[in-house]
Amino acid sequence: MSVTWLLLVILVLAAIGYVMGRRRAFADADGDVRKLHSLPFYYGANVALTSVIPALMLMFVWLIVQPMIIERSLVPQIPDATIEKAGALNLVMSDVNRIAHGLDEAVSQGTMTRDFARTLQTGETDVRARLAEVGVPLASDVDPEVLEVAQSFRAMNRTGSIAMTLAVLALAVGGFAYAYMKTNREFRARKYVEAVIKALLIMAAGIAILTTLGIVLSMLFETRHFFAQYPWYRFFFGTTWAPNFRGDSDLGIIPLLWGTAYVSVIALLVAVPIGLFAAIYLSEYAGPRVRSVAKPLIEILAGIPTIVYGLFALITVGPLLRDYFAQPLGLGDSANSVATAGIVMGIMLIPFVSSLSDDIINAVPQSLRDGSLGLGATKSETIRQVVFPAALPGIIGAILLAASRAIGETMIVVLGAGAAARMDLNPFEAMTTVTVKIVSQLTGDTDFASPETLVAFALGLTLFVITLGLNVIALVIVRKYREQYE
Structure with missing residues (x-):
């Protein structure tokens, strides 16, 4: 059966x-x-x-x-x-x-x-x-x-x-x-049924923890096999990424981290101001009719597949930046660049920041606004000095969600930024990220016992640790600010 x-x-x-x-x-x-x-x-x-x-x-x-x-x-x-x-x-x-x-x-x-x-x-x-x-x-x-x-x-x-x-x-x-x-x-049927339901709820709550633990352990085991074949100091401090599957590869992660950070920063520079200002307008200034139309239109961006964003970067944004900025300024001739991937990724992240920030700002009690306005503050002063500080912990969470989404994006980077692992300050040069190389190292007819394949797990574990560290730092900052605000 x-x-x-x-x-x-x-x-x-x-x-x-x-x-x-x-x-x-x-x-x-x-x-x-x-x-x-x-x-x-x-x-x-x-x-x-x-x-x-x-x-x-x-x-x-x-x-x-x-x-x-x-x-x-x-x-x-x-x-x-x-x-x-x-x-x-x-x-x-x-x-x-x-x-x-x-x-x-x-x-x-x-x-x-x-x-x-x-x-x-x-x-x-x-x-x-x-x-x-x-x-x-x-x-x-x-x-x-x-x-x-x-x-x-x-x-x-x-x-x-x-x-x-x-x-x-x-x-x-x-x-x-x-x-x-x-x-x-x-x-006593109620006692037994409620005990079983409580156990099921505890089990459901533990699934996320167990899943995270399983992911980490699976990456740890494979990463241990990788470092048994490739020196850890060459991986973490190497500035060259050149896998060739012949035993003499250079697998330094620094160029990949540089590309990941560069693309993510550009994406956040696009998404955070636009998304946050849009959320403030929708929650504090827009009327019900405008809000009912504008917010669903912004949230449509979140439903567009990333491959479509990648094609948009490849066909429209990349050539536009090349023809009107990179070539006239003498900064490059390629349509694939960090700026292309970062700008398109930032557009994709706007609804993540906007929708979450809008919900968080709306959750601020109206009594705080009324008290500020009653003391003679203007609407803009109330938003800047009362509403925004009260909503800041949630807004930081929204930005972190957007940052995590940017760090983990792959398809936009493949089509918009290329696959060249290099370190350069020029935003109009092609670069790549950690996630792109994870996919490329595990794609094709490869030997899963070779360092060039096992390095994908080391890359994944490194990315996990970086993301975890960012979340811990943000929690510490939010906690300190919340204590001062309270």
């Missing part, structure tokens, strides 16, 4: 449990709600939650653990020569997964009989062509040993899926029966 159908069966069982739990509580109370310890809803919810939650938790853990167990049991079957030919074990397992899923799909769609899938042996002279005949094309030639492992993978995965289905259904039915039998008018 597929995971989708299994989920559907569990949900149907939970719905049945909800109805039957309510009915059993009512029946035990002779139809008088006043005799029940809890509201009828809680009795039904208790049966439904007891049926669903343990079963879903088991299925979730099973789906995570089963692939690990299968992969660990299949690794001894893969010859060392096959691993050396592929370059890494994970690449071999990727082929195994692709072949196994392709065979399963071909069987389910009827393009290949089960007998053929069962009898496809390792003696095939051209495994790739044979699989392509039945609708399972592969990107590269596959060894017969890999096909044999894929067949074993299919068998083990099918056995594990059957076992998971039986175990999950048994646990769901068991939870249903246990909760249903405990249901009576004296049962």
Whole structure:
């Protein structure tokens, strides 16, 4: 049974449990709600939650653990020569997964009989062509040993899926029966249901923390492998970025950090003043009719895909800056430049600053404005000396969000600023950023064990640390200012 159908069966069982739990509580109370310890809803919810939650938790853990167990049991079957030919074990397992899923799909769609899938042996002279005949094309030639492992993978995965289905259904039915039998008018259903809901809320709150931890740990492990092959001091203090996949690469991060900072600063110089002034006008000066039209039009900018902004930078802004500024001033002849990417990125960030700042300014209590105006201050003085200081912590948060968005942008930089890793003060020269190089180092047919590929994880971890540091500094500044203001 597929995971989708299994989920559907569990949900149907939970719905049945909800109805039957309510009915059993009512029946035990002779139809008088006043005799029940809890509201009828809680009795039904208790049966439904007891049926669903343990079963879903088991299925979730099973789906995570089963692939690990299968992969660990299949690794001894893969010859060392096959691993050396592929370059890494994970690449071999990727082929195994692709072949196994392709065979399963071909069987389910009827393009290949089960007998053929069962009898496809390792003696095939051209495994790739044979699989392509039945609708399972592969990107590269596959060894017969890999096909044999894929067949074993299919068998083990099918056995594990059957076992998971039986175990999950048994646990769901068991939870249903246990909760249903405990249901009576004296049962404290509200206490149990609220405890389960509280646990679910705590779990939901912890997902963000666990996700962040998982991201950091995954980058840390790969970054450790990178620094085992490439000196850390050359990475952090090197001024040349020249990967060549031949073992003598220069992988200094400073040119990439310079390009990232340069593009981000230009973007913020465009986005912050325009966005902040637009927010002040919309919240303090604009009438309801103007606001109802202007704010949605500004927020449309946030819904435009970044590839469209990149094309706008490539076709319009880049040639415009080149023809009217760079060439007349003798600063360059290329349409790809830091200024092109920064200006277009700043336009993209305007709604991030404007919308958030507008909401924050509107949240300032009207009593502060009235008190300032009552003391004789003008409207502009009230905005500058009362409203803006009160909204400053939130505005700083909006600017930080825009800065994080600018640091993590890739497509606009690729099309607008190019991919040249260099350090230059000329804003009309082509440069690149950390995110662009992360993509380029992981794109194509690369060896995932080489420093030129692993450097992408070191770049990602460095970018994460920089962003975290900026947020900590901003929090300290906001806290000090808030204490002075209060």
